[in-house]
Amino acid sequence: MMQNMVGALNSALDSILHDDDRAVILGEDVAKDGGVFRVTDGLLDKYGPQRVIDTPLSEAGIIGTSIGMALGGLHPFPEIQFAGFMYLAFDQLINHAARYRSRTRSTKSVPMVVRTPVSGGVRTLEHHSDSPEQYYSHGGGLIVVEPSNPYDAKGLLIRAAHMDDPVIFLEPTKLYRLFKQEVPDNQYEVPIGKANVVRQGGDLTIVTWGTMVPVVKNAVEKKGTDAEIIDLRTINPLDEDTIISSVKKTGKAMIVHEAQLSFGPGAEIAARIAEKAIFELDAPVMRVASASLPYPYPGYEQYYIPNEAKVSQYIDKMMSE
């Protein structure tokens, strides 16, 4: 049926809770209120307060308790209300969720899916619009996923539920209700660790994900550039093969993300392109990203986030090389 991303995520969670009684949802306002974006709406009535749990305001407690639940044989789906509040749980994620398997040599694991809304463009208050994918990808041990459409959102979440790993599942707030798409009613998986080539092309490779996917698609369509657009879908582990083979074909690479430019995921991707395909490039690798400063108040966000015009200018620049 036609669904937006909120509906697709809700139907994924519904099927996960239906199929696996180890699965529990916990977070602030997730039960009676169905989450501030309604992603968990109706699940309390269907699965009861033992499995859909309103927690106190306690991000480290939510993630720490979820880690314990996972170590104790459950498969928790904690929700952190906004990415900017998740730093309170950063220690739990980096020191524990990311390390348990490795420090116990795979005798213990933390199967857990942490869901949180990310990125801006919807004029929310301060601290509600961060794009934190690089923080969680850097140290290793956490799978970092970010869908850009309803179909992928459902399939990736179901895939995450079937993994024995901690998954950081980033949901772009701006895309929650931006458009609808045909989403199958049944359970299906979208692979984690595998990028999606959303447009094939021969002149330029654009690697992007999350909120920037529709921005890049629109810019490319309007210009009529024969660009290959890769929607990464999984930030960590990176699908290097798809990126490198595309760049070898096109000879040009651009990375577009909403996270800040400096030390962002674009730097990592550019470095890998340099290591594996530099002699096949006929232009420098370019990055289009938000400014290297903290996410501003909503009054300034239009000057901060890369928009279609900026992507378009960079395409021109690259194509003139």
Next chain:
Amino acid sequence: MIKEAFSTSINYMQVMDEQGNIDQQLLPKDVDDSKILEMYKWMSFARQLDAKALSLQRQGRAVTYAPLVGEEATQIGSAMAMGQNDFFVPNFRQHGVFLVRRLPLYAIFLYWKGFEEGSVVGKDVNALPYIVPVSTQLPHATGIALAQKYRKTGGAVVTYVGDGGTSEGNFYEAINFAGIMKAPLVMIIENNGWAISEPRSEQTAAQTLAQKAVAAGIPSIQVDGNDVISVYKATKDAISKAADGPIVIECITYRMSMHTTADDPSKYRPQADVEAWKPKDPLLRVRNYLAKKGLWDDAKESTLSEEHLKEIDAAVDEAEKFKADPKSMFQNLYSFIPDTLKEEMDAAAAANFWQ
């Protein structure tokens, strides 16, 4: 109008005093002389294990070590109160609890030699491995307790935090969650008076640490943490009531040695303080009691000591034979090995960086 909204008080319990006299009214029914003897043997074993680990570190055969000496009663009393079905979540100092729960000594030595393989805790031990970042394990204990409750496996979770650890937000978040959700959790505050160089008085203006439970709406008690019977009784009672919700037990003990082998207490702690705690030693009072009853003497002590040493030495020998496999770092990060990570591993192996 002003009226009292809430009031509370914190009880302190001591069953056996410093001279070895027992308050018979408080003595649990299942604690007879043979049980007290067993408690003594475990405490003595823990102290010997501690001495050995310390000496290995001093010889450069272990990376670091956090001694437990002085805290044997808190650890052994609580460990003996746990059943097989109860789950144990340590911090980094509970070697005594691991001993009673039969974690192979080999694993303890391997851990302090600096190898992850020392954190492989068999299912029968029913425990997490050592956890270093202070207090961050406490929400895990709550989560495991909730999982046990959800899965109806029975049993409580017993976890440990130091006096310094109670100043961390995670301590409050863990007991607050547990209180709301009635998690079967026993939170033992191993109050040894010191957080590296900072005395208990620098952690909080609260008169007791047990009263921190009041803010989470859960019961608590303070006990003589150098009295193994008090700790045993408080833990046993808490476990038996854990189905109704969490309990905090503050054990007043004293860190007789350094925080870890990386610091020198003479820099920040007067020796007179340590001397004042010597008469309160947790082993001394039990030995006096057993000797008075004719159940213990020097000959028995030295036989027991030899048995322990034999076991300890065998475990040390085994740990020293361990050979690290650098590939294991890469192979155990995820449930699968990503292509990019495999490439790093293979490149490092091929380039002989690991020679």
